[in-house]
Amino acid sequence: MTKTKTNPYLEFLKQNLVLCGIVVLIIVTAIAEPKFLGTSNLNNVLRQLGPLPFAALGMTFVIIGGFIDLSIVGIISLVGVITIGLVDPLGQVGALLAGILLGAFLGWLNGLVLTTCGAMTQAEVLFITYGMSSIYTALALIYTGSETLRISRSEKSISIFTTLGSTNIGIIPVVLVVFVIVLILMHLFHRKTIWGRAIALMGGNKDAAYLAGFNMKRTMRLAYAINGTMSALASIALLSRVTTATATSGANYETNAILCVVVGGTTLKGGKGSVLRTMLGVVLITLLGNCMNMLNLSTYMQTVMRGAVLVIAIWLDNRKEL
Amino acid sequence: MEKTTDYILEVKDICKYFPGVKALDHVSISIPRGVVYGIVGENGAGKSTLMKILSGVYEKDEGTVIFNGETIEHTTPIQALRRGLSIIYQEFNLVNTMTVGENIFLGRFSETHGMKGTHKKAKELLDSIGSSISTTTLVGDLSASEMQMVEIAKALSFDSKLIIMDEPSSSLTSEELKKLGIIINQLRDKGVSVIYISHKLDEIFEYCNIVTIMRDGCVIDTKPVEELTRSDMIAKMVGRTIENEYPPRAHCVGEPLLEVRNLNTHKLHNINFTLHKGEILGLVGLVGAGRTEIIRALYGADKVKGHQVLLEGKEVKIPTPKQAKQAGMALVPEDRKREGLILPFSVESNITMASLEDLTHMGIVDSSKEADIGKRQIEALAIKTPTPETKVVTLSGGNQQKCIVGRWMERNPKILILDEPTRGIDVGAKFEIYLLMNKIVEEGGAIIMISSELPEVLNMSNRVLAICDGRITGEFNPEEATAEEIMDKAIG
Numbered sequence: 001m002t003k004t005k006t007n008p009y010l011e012f013l014k015q016n017l018v019l020c021g022i023v024v025l026i027i028v029t030a031i032a033e034p035k036f037l038g039t040s041n042l043n044n045v046l047r048q049l050g051p052l053p054f055a056a057l058g059m060t061f062v063i064i065g066g067f068i069d070l071s072i073v074g075i076i077s078l079v080g081v082i083t084i085g086l087v088d089p090l091g092q093v094g095a096l097l098a099g100i101l102l103g104a105f106l107g108w109l110n111g112l113v114l115t116t117c118g119a120m121t122q123a124e125v126l127f128i129t130y131g132m133s134s135i136y137t138a139l140a141l142i143y144t145g146s147e148t149l150r151i152s153r154s155e156k157s158i159s160i161f162t163t164l165g166s167t168n169i170g171i172i173p174v175v176l177v178v179f180v181i182v183l184i185l186m187h188l189f190h191r192k193t194i195w196g197r198a199i200a201l202m203g204g205n206k207d208a209a210y211l212a213g214f215n216m217k218r219t220m221r222l223a224y225a226i227n228g229t230m231s232a233l234a235s236i237a238l239l240s241r242v243t244t245a246t247a248t249s250g251a252n253y254e255t256n257a258i259l260c261v262v263v264g265g266t267t268l269k270g271g272k273g274s275v276l277r278t279m280l281g282v283v284l285i286t287l288l289g290n291c292m293n294m295l296n297l298s299t300y301m302q303t304v305m306r307g308a309v310l311v312i313a314i315w316l317d318n319r320k321e322l
Numbered sequence: 323m324e325k326t327t328d329y330i331l332e333v334k335d336i337c338k339y340f341p342g343v344k345a346l347d348h349v350s351i352s353i354p355r356g357v358v359y360g361i362v363g364e365n366g367a368g369k370s371t372l373m374k375i376l377s378g379v380y381e382k383d384e385g386t387v388i389f390n391g392e393t394i395e396h397t398t399p400i401q402a403l404r405r406g407l408s409i410i411y412q413e414f415n416l417v418n419t420m421t422v423g424e425n426i427f428l429g430r431f432s433e434t435h436g437m438k439g440t441h442k443k444a445k446e447l448l449d450s451i452g453s454s455i456s457t458t459t460l461v462g463d464l465s466a467s468e469m470q471m472v473e474i475a476k477a478l479s480f481d482s483k484l485i486i487m488d489e490p491s492s493s494l495t496s497e498e499l500k501k502l503g504i505i506i507n508q509l510r511d512k513g514v515s516v517i518y519i520s521h522k523l524d525e526i527f528e529y530c531n532i533v534t535i536m537r538d539g540c541v542i543d544t545k546p547v548e549e550l551t552r553s554d555m556i557a558k559m560v561g562r563t564i565e566n567e568y569p570p571r572a573h574c575v576g577e578p579l580l581e582v583r584n585l586n587t588h589k590l591h592n593i594n595f596t597l598h599k600g601e602i603l604g605l606v607g608l609v610g611a612g613r614t615e616i617i618r619a620l621y622g623a624d625k626v627k628g629h630q631v632l633l634e635g636k637e638v639k640i641p642t643p644k645q646a647k648q649a650g651m652a653l654v655p656e657d658r659k660r661e662g663l664i665l666p667f668s669v670e671s672n673i674t675m676a677s678l679e680d681l682t683h684m685g686i687v688d689s690s691k692e693a694d695i696g697k698r699q700i701e702a703l704a705i706k707t708p709t710p711e712t713k714v715v716t717l718s719g720g721n722q723q724k725c726i727v728g729r730w731m732e733r734n735p736k737i738l739i740l741d742e743p744t745r746g747i748d749v750g751a752k753f754e755i756y757l758l759m760n761k762i763v764e765e766g767g768a769i770i771m772i773s774s775e776l777p778e779v780l781n782m783s784n785r786v787l788a789i790c791d792g793r794i795t796g797e798f799n800p801e802e803a804t805a806e807e808i809m810d811k812a813i814g
Contacts, residue, residue, distance in 0.1 A: 192689075194682045201675055204664035211623060211661055212676045212729065213647035271666050 017316065018264060018280040022287060029291040036294050043171060045290050050175050051076075051238040053282045055253045056260035057186055058107075058230025060278040063261050064190070065223040066203035066270025068122060071110050071129040072231040072257060074136025076250030079103045079235040080149075081140050084245050087154040096160060100232045106136060107228015111221030120206070133254075140247035148246045151239060165240030175237050182233065186226075187275045199223050203270030259306060260285050263313045285309070329388075330355045330484050330515045331376070331407075336385035338371055338539075345371045347539040348385070353484065353532075356513040358506055360530030360547065362523065364559055364718075364748030368539040369519050373486050377409040378402045390483060408477035409486040412746075414469045418462030422448075425461050426476045447475040451505045466609060467498030474505060478514075485509065486517040491525055492745060495608040495774070496809065503529055521746065522775075523552055535559055560750045567753065568781035571801075572760040574600035575784050578635075579768050580737055582620060585629040589615050590792045593629075597737065602759060602769045604783030604800065606776065607812045612792040613772045614656055617739045621646045621653045633736075647676060652730035654723070656741040656772070662726045663714050670696030670710035672725045677732045699728030704754065720751025727758060738762055741772045756782060776805045788812040 013020055029036045055072055062069045083099035090098060110132050119125050151158050167174045190196040198219045201209040210216045234253065239245045264281025266273025288309065292302045331353040338346040346368045353359045361369050374380045376387065378397035387394045389405060402408075416425050423444035427434050434440040444457040453471040461469060470490060477485045491499050506516055506529050518530055526533060527547060534544040535558045542558045556567075576599035585593035590612050597603050605613045618624045620631070622640040631638050633649055640646045643653070655661035663672055674681070674692045681688045681695075696710040703724045707717055714725055723743065730738060740759070744752040759769055759782060773779045779786055780800045788796035788811035796811030 192687060193685045194678050194687050195685060197675075197678060197687060201664055201667075201671075204667050205660075207661045208655075208664050209675070211621075211643050211653055211655055213644045213679075214675075215642070215644055269666075271664065 018277070018284055022280065022284050025284070025287055025291055029294060033294045036291065039171070041290070041294065043168075045286060046171065046173055046176060047241065048286055048290070049179075049282070050173070050241050051234040051253070052256055052260065052286065053179050053279065054182070054230045054234035054237060055257040056264075056278050056282050057183060057275055058227035058234075059254075059257040060261050060264075060266055060273060060275050061186075061190070061199055061223050061226045061230075063258070063266050063268060064203045064270060064273040065199045065220065066206065067114075067125045067220070067223065068258065068268075069107075069110065069129045069224060069227050070126060070254045071106070071133040071136060072227065072234075072254050073250040073252075074133035074140070075103055075106045075228055075231040076235040076238065076253055077245075077247050078106065078136045078140040078143075079232045080239045080245030080249045081144050081247060083236060084149040084151050084154070084239060085143065087151065087156055087158060091156055092154075092158055092160050096236065099236055100229060103232020103235065104225050104229040106132075107231065108221050108225040110228065111224035114224070115217040115220055137247060137250075144247050146247060148244050150244050152243055161236075161240040161243075164237065165243065175240065179237075182230075183275065183279065186230075190275055195219075195222060200271055200273075203272075205271070256285065256306075259310050259313075262317070263309060265313075265317070267317050268314065328355055328391075329353060330390055332386075332388040333372075333376070334386045334388075336372065336375065336387070337383050338368075338375060338380065339383050345539050346375075346382075349536070349539070349541050350385075351534050351541065351544065353515050353517065355483070355515055356510055357531040358510055358516045358518055358529050360526040360533040361517060361519050361536060362521075362526055362533060362555060362559055363536035364720075364750065367536040367559070369536055370488065371539075372536075373409060373488060373517070373519070376402070376407060376486065403480045403482075406481055406483035407486070408480055408482045408484075409488065410470070410473045410477060410490060412489040412492055414473055416461045416469055416472060419460065421458050421460055422455055422464070422472050423457035425472055426457075426479050428476075430479075443479070444475065447478050448472075450478070451475060451508060452501075465498075467494050467501065470494070470498075470502065471505075474509075482514060484515045484517065486519070488519045489521065489746065490518070491520060491522055496776075497608075497813070499525070521748065523555060526555075527552070537561055556749055559748070567749070568778070569753070569756050569760055571781065571784070572600070572602065572763045573784070574763055574766075576600045576766070579633070581630075581632040583630040583632070585616065585619055586627040587615060587619050587624060588627070590619065593792075593794060595787060595794065597768050597770060599766055599768055600763045601785065602763055602771055602783045604779035604786040605770065605772045605789055606779055606786055606808055607789030609774070611789045611812065613789050614741055615792070616789070617653065617741060617770060617772065621651060621739060623653070647733070650733075650736035651739065652676075652733060652735035652737070653739045654726050654730065654741060654743055656745070658719075658722055658726060663722055665715040666713060668711045669700065669705065669707045669714050669717065669725055672714045673699045673728045673732065676729045695732055699725075699732055702731065703728045703758065718748075718751075720747035720754075723747055723751070723755065727755065731758075731762075735767060737768050737770065739770045742774065743771065744773070744775070744778060776808065780805060780808075 035041060059069060079099045079102050082102055083095050086095035086098050110129055113132060114125060114128055117128060119128050151161055164175045169177060198214050201214060202216055202219050206216050238249060260281035261278050262268060263284055264277040266278060288305065289302065292305060329352045333349060333351050336346050336349045349372060363369050371380065375382045378399045378401060389407060423441040426444040426447060427440045431440055434443050441457045448455055451471060451474055455468050455471060461472060490502060494502060509516055520526055530547050532544065533547050533550060535542045535555060537559060578596050579599045580597040582593060582595050593616055607613045619626045622642045622645055631640060638649050640649060659665060674695050677695055678687055681691045700707060700710060705721050705724045705728065707721065714722060743755055763769060771783060783800050786798040786800050786808060787794050788808055790812055798808055
């Protein structure tokens, strides 16, 4: 069926709603509070972009695959404390790699638990990953004895972490450069590789993909392993910036990551989505937080706004199909 | 009943536009009280759109609807029900985890004064249509035809004056269909009108008094059924004449290709059969007899208790569909929307998804080769789609089915398994699927076909196996056997 009689402006707005939202937000806030466009605030926004984009990037794959992952809270926390703990025994490179591998393993383990349980509905996945999150958080608590770990107390060099956490190239933080590289790789992974395709097909219709000869269990574990890896990167970005890690560092990252993915336009129904769009979601959500701070909105009000944005995003997504 | 000349429903000049399509173009129909009114047309002719407007799912753009003497501007499904217009969809609207009685009065328990009254009234309604289902059974435990009885009882509970049945027979066996016929006659005798929508013309001739033929959103003709012949009707539906519904049977049966020995699952018992090169093997049985289970077990989609499969004389293990695909098997499943297509994806992705591995080098999919495959199959099967990037969900049923067939044709399968290959697709597309089946066997492939339409099996297969209760109960040469003989074995 061909489309006719559509207003080109309206069509553009529909296709680029998030982008338009970002532009409107910038204009409105800049008028209300001119300091918003100042260099110091801009620096602030860019620095805030550290951990969340990684988490949202990983979450995009799980959601495209038709599932959801609440366990990243636990993964981020556990990877953070273990990485700091390993700097002294393994050195910073060893700790970094071990942290990333741990994240990948924990994600893969989520997938393994889910496929072994035969969890196939959203509700089952929701609760199992929530349970996994509790386990990971509890392990982090056991490991730290609920103390705050400080990377600055390490006896070995921590130059990689300090570079990631506080060095800029021009006004662009190093961590953002790393992120953009990862983003491009993951975008290509999604669009060009058979594995990326398998994840999307699984989200579109896992029964059909199974009958067409795809291994759904392996694909599911892959999607979760990707999310675990990205959560580990988020965790490292976070501990580099704040120089500490606790057993609850990862709190709220799951809701914010899901928020970014959905606001970006990846449907919670699975199948369709794009990592680049998720990044627009990240920008919108981060800017929204920043704008609300600049306009002196209370934290409670900010939470209300976040919730409202999520509801509106899902509403718009469902409207699209009419 | 005193106003039998009166119309229960009059629809005048209804138009409905969807982005880029005129789904209904000045459609007018008048349905007298107490008749069975058939509506036929190919997929996409506008039948479902019209029914959705009547039942309040869609809003009309132009025209008037007069129901029971009352002009209706806006309606919602619940208002339509309360006025006495109910619709029974192909997919039933029942809650599987609730009882029959609860389903019939769902949301209206206060009207029946509690559960006791609910079950009592439900039983009266079921009795009135001659059904003996217990009202305390869970709907999930019922057969498809019993569920239909529940839907009809539910429609009657609203004191319906017009009941729309959309493809009511698609999940029924021929026995169950006979029962439905009796009930439809009873409804007519009570003065209830029925709109009967079906692709199966035999049913239209058997049950309907008046038939409207639709094509491309327009009413082509409305006539009493006696004044129409089958070929007239088909010609009007497709806008051209089709001499035969089936192409000549292919005769190219060769060497044994696939031998299945002692296939057992929790539903199947000692299934043994051989499939030959160039053969179309038809599996006949009632819904639930184990036809789909046989092919799913063979294809590695379900767990098997132990069996032996010989492909070209060599034993093969097929634990998952992936291995089945590698062994040269292909499956076009029964429910194309649930198991076949990835609906939000493009036509091209739906066609290429089974071939992606062959286009992949070091994990990277070659998108130009992928586009070639898409184009090739769209052309080869004459799939009607604006572009390869069009979402497959927007295509008609027949074209959707061709996308799944094309997905497998690209791999030149040795064994093509077709489960209800022509369900819910129109006459023209059916014929094309038949031609394609003949082409496959002429090129040395073999086909296992499951179909509930006996004429289709009789006309297309080289050999027919009757399945009953998870066992093979008979083997027939369809050129000699009659439909009755085969059904006798299938009923057991």
